Amino acid sequence: MSLRSDMHVSRAVFRRELRSVVINRYFQVFSALALLGGVAALLFAEDANATGFFILQVALYFVSLFSLLAGVSSAQGEREEWPLLLSQPLRRRTFVICKFFALFSIFGSVLLLLFVPAFFAGATLASLALLFSQTLLLAAAFVALGLACGFLARDRAQALITAVSAWLLMLVGIDLVALFAARWPVLQRVPEIWTACLMLNPLDAFRIEALFALQQIPAEAAGTTPLAAWWIAHAALWFGFIALVWAGALTHFASARLKQWEG
Amino acid sequence: MTLAPVTLRSVLRLGVVRAVRARYFLRSARDSRAANDDSPFVSRRVVSARAPKHTREVACAPQAFAALLLFSQPLLAATLPLQQRIDAAAPHSTIRIEAGVHNGALVINKPLTLAGDAGAEIRGDHTGKVVTIAANDVTLRDLRITGSGLKLLEDDAAVFVTGNRVTIEHCVIANSLHGVYLKKVSGARVLENRIQGKTTIPVSGEPVEKGVGQSTENCDTALLNNWRGNGVHQWNCDGNLIRGNDISDTRDGIYFSFTNNSRAENNYVHQTRYGLHYMYSDTNAVVNNTFSDNAAGGAIMFSKEALVRGNRFLSNRGQRAYGLIVQSSDRCRFEDNVVEKDAVGLSFNQCNGNEIARNRVCDNYIGLKFAANQDSNQFTENVFAGNLHTVETGGSDIEQNAWAVNGVGNLWDNGAEIDLNHDGIGDLPHREVDLFGLLRRNFPPIAFLSGSPAVKLLQFANQRAQIPGVSSIEDPAPLTREFWKIRARRASTAAGAR
Amino acid sequence: MIVARDLRKSFAGKEVLRGLNLRAQRGAITLLVGANGAGKSTTMKILAGLVKADRGSAHVNRIDIAHDRLAALRSLSYLPQSPSFHARLTGGELLRFYGQLRGVAPSRPGAMLELAGVQDVERVRTAALSGGMRQRLGLALLLLPDAPVLLLDEPGLSLDPRWRKRLQEILQSEAERGKTVLVTTHLIAEWNGVADHCLLCREGRIECELHPNDLPHDFEELERFAPREGDRENVAAV
Numbered sequence: 001m002s003l004r005s006d007m008h009v010s011r012a013v014f015r016r017e018l019r020s021v022v023i024n025r026y027f028q029v030f031s032a033l034a035l036l037g038g039v040a041a042l043l044f045a046e047d048a049n050a051t052g053f054f055i056l057q058v059a060l061y062f063v064s065l066f067s068l069l070a071g072v073s074s075a076q077g078e079r080e081e082w083p084l085l086l087s088q089p090l091r092r093r094t095f096v097i098c099k100f101f102a103l104f105s106i107f108g109s110v111l112l113l114l115f116v117p118a119f120f121a122g123a124t125l126a127s128l129a130l131l132f133s134q135t136l137l138l139a140a141a142f143v144a145l146g147l148a149c150g151f152l153a154r155d156r157a158q159a160l161i162t163a164v165s166a167w168l169l170m171l172v173g174i175d176l177v178a179l180f181a182a183r184w185p186v187l188q189r190v191p192e193i194w195t196a197c198l199m200l201n202p203l204d205a206f207r208i209e210a211l212f213a214l215q216q217i218p219a220e221a222a223g224t225t226p227l228a229a230w231w232i233a234h235a236a237l238w239f240g241f242i243a244l245v246w247a248g249a250l251t252h253f254a255s256a257r258l259k260q261w262e263g
Numbered sequence: 264m265t266l267a268p269v270t271l272r273s274v275l276r277l278g279v280v281r282a283v284r285a286r287y288f289l290r291s292a293r294d295s296r297a298a299n300d301d302s303p304f305v306s307r308r309v310v311s312a313r314a315p316k317h318t319r320e321v322a323c324a325p326q327a328f329a330a331l332l333l334f335s336q337p338l339l340a341a342t343l344p345l346q347q348r349i350d351a352a353a354p355h356s357t358i359r360i361e362a363g364v365h366n367g368a369l370v371i372n373k374p375l376t377l378a379g380d381a382g383a384e385i386r387g388d389h390t391g392k393v394v395t396i397a398a399n400d401v402t403l404r405d406l407r408i409t410g411s412g413l414k415l416l417e418d419d420a421a422v423f424v425t426g427n428r429v430t431i432e433h434c435v436i437a438n439s440l441h442g443v444y445l446k447k448v449s450g451a452r453v454l455e456n457r458i459q460g461k462t463t464i465p466v467s468g469e470p471v472e473k474g475v476g477q478s479t480e481n482c483d484t485a486l487l488n489n490w491r492g493n494g495v496h497q498w499n500c501d502g503n504l505i506r507g508n509d510i511s512d513t514r515d516g517i518y519f520s521f522t523n524n525s526r527a528e529n530n531y532v533h534q535t536r537y538g539l540h541y542m543y544s545d546t547n548a549v550v551n552n553t554f555s556d557n558a559a560g561g562a563i564m565f566s567k568e569a570l571v572r573g574n575r576f577l578s579n580r581g582q583r584a585y586g587l588i589v590q591s592s593d594r595c596r597f598e599d600n601v602v603e604k605d606a607v608g609l610s611f612n613q614c615n616g617n618e619i620a621r622n623r624v625c626d627n628y629i630g631l632k633f634a635a636n637q638d639s640n641q642f643t644e645n646v647f648a649g650n651l652h653t654v655e656t657g658g659s660d661i662e663q664n665a666w667a668v669n670g671v672g673n674l675w676d677n678g679a680e681i682d683l684n685h686d687g688i689g690d691l692p693h694r695e696v697d698l699f700g701l702l703r704r705n706f707p708p709i710a711f712l713s714g715s716p717a718v719k720l721l722q723f724a725n726q727r728a729q730i731p732g733v734s735s736i737e738d739p740a741p742l743t744r745e746f747w748k749i750r751a752r753r754a755s756t757a758a759g760a761r
Numbered sequence: 762m763i764v765a766r767d768l769r770k771s772f773a774g775k776e777v778l779r780g781l782n783l784r785a786q787r788g789a790i791t792l793l794v795g796a797n798g799a800g801k802s803t804t805m806k807i808l809a810g811l812v813k814a815d816r817g818s819a820h821v822n823r824i825d826i827a828h829d830r831l832a833a834l835r836s837l838s839y840l841p842q843s844p845s846f847h848a849r850l851t852g853g854e855l856l857r858f859y860g861q862l863r864g865v866a867p868s869r870p871g872a873m874l875e876l877a878g879v880q881d882v883e884r885v886r887t888a889a890l891s892g893g894m895r896q897r898l899g900l901a902l903l904l905l906p907d908a909p910v911l912l913l914d915e916p917g918l919s920l921d922p923r924w925r926k927r928l929q930e931i932l933q934s935e936a937e938r939g940k941t942v943l944v945t946t947h948l949i950a951e952w953n954g955v956a957d958h959c960l961l962c963r964e965g966r967i968e969c970e971l972h973p974n975d976l977p978h979d980f981e982e983l984e985r986f987a988p989r990e991g992d993r994e995n996v997a998a999v
Binding site for chain 3: 009012015078084089091
């Protein structure tokens with residue numbers, strides 16, 4: 001049985017997940033914040049560029065966090081039902097993948113609440129569409145991380161602690177280490193390694209892409225090494241790639257964890 | 264508008280050379296048509312002119328033209344070569360220049376007013392200067408002037424001025440090296456002109472100078488493949504007024520070199536290298552101008568006591584672009600300017616005793632770049648908001664500068680805003696840290712951490728407890744957002760009491 | 762039909778199943794009884810595909826569950842002990858989901874709700890249901906796919922006597938329709954005369970088969986029960 005050959009199973013899980021997400025409190029709070037953010041961008045941003053920058057900040061902090069929490073909640077929310085659910089003729093991998101796509105779809109819809117008002121603030125459709133797609137990819141990576149943490153942990157509390165720790169590590173920890181490591185002369189001689197570490201972190205890849213490509217902030221680092229120059233020149237492409245790799249790898253990890261579950 | 268009187272002597276002289284002139288007019292009219300058809304530049308204000316119909320008819324019939332010269336004074340005046348009319352004109356008279364292309368180069372060596380009809384153009388032959396003003400009290404008005412040479416070493420320009428009290432107003436200047444070149448003059452007025460630099464380099468045909476890249480007077484030239492001159496170029500001048508001009512696509516917009524006591528106001532300078540460029544120029548004023556989309560909005564170098572007030576330095580982006588760069592300049596005042604969306608907003612290097620007050624430095628990549636070896640600069644009532652890096656100090660010692668004046672500091676958008684006595688001034692000092700410091704130079708990829716939440720977190724921490732070994736600015740009296748409201752309220756209360 | 766052979770399972774070094782052999786006939790109700798920790802629930806979970814046996818084999822409807830788990834699961838329906846559901850979904854939503862998952866006719870979820878006497882929970886979130894109502898909703902879910910093999914782990918614990926009786930009637934009727942029904946329970950006496958077979962599970966294996974019409978009256982009596990040699994031989998034959 002695969003996704004293609006047994007569509008009714010996938011469809012059933014997908015629909016149930018959609019329904020579960022819609023009634024999920026994290027998601028409801030996020031939807032309200034997204035709408036609030038969109039309206040705030042419309043009302044308070046001075047011009048289209050400011051709107052884009054505002055949305056970038058919202059995406060960096062809130063979209064990543066809420067998609068992570070949605071993933072955790074989805075994985076842990078029905079844990080007590082697993083004996084019933086997993087005794088059904090249903091591949092556990094299908095179950096996880098359907099969850100991922102349901103969350104991804106619904107984030108795609110909810111992010112419109114954030115982006116559509118920005119369109120009326122004067123931002124161009126092309127730039128908004130690019131920022132929207134990148135934000136959605138960021139959400140995908142963090143939904144997958146949430147699912148992985150959710151299926152990794154034994155209970156909801158442990159899952160939340162694991163997920164938030166991972167988020168803080170990616171948001172702040174890696175950059176803090178990078179900032180201090182940059183003072184190390186040995187590392188200064190191999191800037192490619194330092195740069196590559198940042199490139200592998202989807203939050204850094206998103207930030208660099210959004211700042212230097214979408215916001216067109218002059219990148220003084222671009223000319224320092226060939227890798228840096230390549231990154232700046234292909235920031236959007238790289239972010240899309242790394243976000244998909246993270247989403248795929250973490251979803252696979254989540255399904256592997258669920259396969260090992262014995263309840 | 265009066266026409267210059269035509270004397271008998273000038274008519275006779277024309278009779279001698281009429282055959283030559285006829286050939287000249289024929290070629291001129293043909294060239295004008297061809298040139299107009301190929302002209303890449305179309306002014307917003309003046310539609311490119313063609314030679315008028317009557318000129319072409321006269322050119323095709325030299326004999327008839329000679330007869331007309333004898334019997335029609337007004338028509339005679341209109342069809343004489345412009346240089347002849349200038350030479351023939353009485354001092355302080357006005358020459359009306361009809362629509363159509365009039366060939367340069369012209370030399371004006373007496374006080375005159377040249378006023379163009381709509382569509383009047385003086386076109387050079389891409390060598391030397393198009394109009395040379397070598398007399399005092401000359402006015403050029405409502406003209407389109409194009410086609411100067413491209414030799415920087417010979418100061419080629421659309422309008423080259425060596426006379427005092429010259430006025431150039433409402434002109435369109437294009438397809439030339441320098442727009443207006445003021446050389447050792449005083450009291451010149453350049454008003455409400457549109458100056459567009461030459462944007463293309465000829466493959467062949469137009470004579471260009473080998474080895475462009477040096478200049479006669481400390482004036483940085485553009486790149487070797489960029490042959491542009493300045494919009495308004497001043498050298499060794501005094502008391503000029505540059506007002507209301509729209510300047511673009513030149514090397515520098517308005518250039519001051521050894522020029523004092525001059526004023527630039529209400530100009531719009533865009534798509535140039537430096538919108539405003541001072542070199543060794545003192546006690547000048549730059550007021551209410553807009554500089555956008557340049558490599559640097561303004562560059563004030565080796566100059567003293569400038570007043571820079573109410574200007575807008577906007578969207579000067581690109582690698583190493585600046586809103587306003589101040590180098591080795593002392594005792595200047597920078598007031599009420601808006602510096603927004605630039606790569607680097609304000610930059611000070613080796614400057615002393617400057618007053619920087621009430622400027623808005625917002626939404627730049629680096630808000631304030633403040634290098635070493637400067638002291639006694641005073642910052643007050645400035646707003647630093649929305650900058651990705653508020654300050655870059657390069658790890659230097661910057662303690663000899665005042666970040667508050669008379670107990671009034673600046674507004675830092677990431678400040679804590681603790682103001683228990685509600686006077687609009689924060690109760691705790693604000694520390695603005697440059698975490699990258701010397702790493703910018705030693706390890707440039709550090710810029711990839713721009714806008715990182717980790718950097719923001721450390722900056723936040725530094726405001727509470729100073730991180731040892733990290734360079735930071737300390738504003739002892741940071742302002743809250745309510746400062747201006749509170750001050751206005753107090754002022755109105757005090758006025759009411761009086 | 763369910764056949765388990767030499768099932769062994771350890772958790773964290775503790776052996777829970779020690780070579781359990783079991784056979785549940787088609788068209789009959791088979792009880793699996795024993796004390797806590799005897800291995801009843803683990804056996805049920807192995808049969809339901811939730812736990813993998815360390816050794817041995819389990820066949821459901823002649824399909825080896827370790828070899829083709831999905832095919833085996835398609836032929837069974839499992840009601841776990843104290844079933845829990847997604848707290849914010851309603852009974853109707855839950856039934857429809859499992860119905861879609863098992864590919865049943867759209868009308869069947871409603872019919873099963875009616876059969877289990879919980880048609881009122883159609884629009885009620887499961888978090889608001891009492892233990893008994895949740896058990897009955899679980900019963901509706903058990904019967905929903907009309908699977909040939911039914912596994913029930915301690916059913917009826919939260920049900921009132923009337924509904925425990927009704928559960929037995931329903932299971933009897935399902936068995937009469939040719940289904941294989943395997944039930945673990947502590948409420949042994951209530952199944953006296955209802956079940957067709959009763960297997961006593963002790964220390965990770967089936968110790969003997971009890972007479973279905975002469976089951977111990979209470980749990981203590983079951984604990985004291987000592988099988989005869991012949992009973993052990995019967996089980997060994999299984």
